[in-house]
Amino acid sequence: MARVVVDVMLKPEILDPQGQAVQRALPRLGFDGITDVRQGKRFELELEGPVDDAALARIREMAESFLANTxxxxxxVRVEESAEGTTAGAAS
Amino acid sequence: MTTRIGVVTFPGSLDDHDARRAVRLAGGEPVALWHRDRDLKQVDAVVLPGGFSYGDYLRCGAIARFSPVMESVVEQARGGMPVLGICNGFQVLCESHLLPGALTRNDHLHFICRDQRLKVENAGTAWTSDYTEGQEITVPLKNGEGGFVADERTLDELESEGRVVFRYLGSNPNGSRRDIAGITNAAGNVVGLMPHPEHAVEPLTGPTTDGLGFFTSVLKKLVQA
Incomplete structure (x- = not known):
């Protein structure tokens, strides 16, 4: 099964008070050196069929009209390979 | 014949009853509209009430925008039918692109609930003709995501075309750009604002009766039409 990931972030010029609140909490918790935090949304879409250009075009349309408020x-939008071992950064 | 004003109920709407009551107190006939129903029951105007439609999932108003009733509301609004969006209704109007801009989380992150002074800046819309330009009114304000944002060009355009209908007086409650509390479309039939006029329509329950003017304005306009 194919997975497509859509990441949605507030535009740089839009104030992100939630990200700021997270950033301000970090020093209290002993995490120093983080100068900025922006909070966004990640959508993982599981596709029935192949991830071809047509499918990606539909997903971009969906992201533009619904998942994000532009x-x-x-x-x-990016395609995530489903084979094992490709989830980079997941190792602990 | 009495003028029929529809009030939409989405799953999660809270202020639909108060909006219907405000219509009745102003002398109109309130008509309940249902989110899954495309039929607007031949109403002359529509109010999108406050609340948390569809749990505010994804973004406030984002899912409500795609409800069957909104297809009809958007179509009729483009044809000139008066539409008022209050709080969550304002968010739905922005998500539907009937009004420009967007509402974002309050800059201080707190949900705010207080009586709010507003300045009426445009008394020429379908919903504000019973006010005078420059008039001060006080109605309740209650939201967590009421910060109005738009790019500078859109803000300049709104100001130069007189489409800022209400501005906050006193301290800005939510970080709204240029203290904007409510705006209208170019035609003046669609108005959206974060504060709640429908909670200020009788002395027993409201801080004032300043909100009644929204509903008497639109009734007068519809009778004249």
Missing amino acids: VIEDFT
Whole structure:
């Protein structure tokens, strides 16, 4: 099964008070050196069929009209390979 | 014949009853509309009430925008039918692109609930003709995501075209750009604002009766039409 990931982030010029609240909490918890935090949303879409250009075009349309509000948010669309071992960064 | 004003109920709407009561107190006939129903029951105007439609999932108003009733509301609004969006209704209007901009989380992150002074800046819309330009009114304000944002060009356009209908007086409650509390579309039939006029329509329950003017304005306009 194919997975497509859509990441949605507030545009850089839009204030992110939630990210700021997280950032301000970090020093209290002993995590120093983080100068900025921006909080966003990640959508993992499982596709029935192949991830071809047509499917990606539909997903971009979906992201633009629904998953993101492009007045205040930017989005990126990427395909995630489903084979084992490709979830980079998941190792603990 | 009495003027029929529809009030939409979405799953999660809270202020639909108060909006219907406000319509009745102003002398109109309130008509309950259901989110899954495309039929607007031949109403002359529509109010999108406050609340948390669809749990505010994804973004406030984002899912409500795609409800069957909104297809009809958007179509009729483009044809000139008066539409008022209050709080969550304002968010739905922005998500539907009937109004520009978006509402974001309050800059201080707190849910705010207080009586709010507003300045009426446009008394020429379908919903504000019973006010005078520059008039001060006080109605309740209660939201967690009421910060109005738009790019600078859109804000300049709204100001130069007189489409800022209400501005906050006193301290800005939510970080809204240029203290904007409510706006209208170019035609003046669609108005959205974060504060709640429907909670200020009788002395027993409201801080004032300043909100009644929204509903008497639209009734007058519809009778004249």
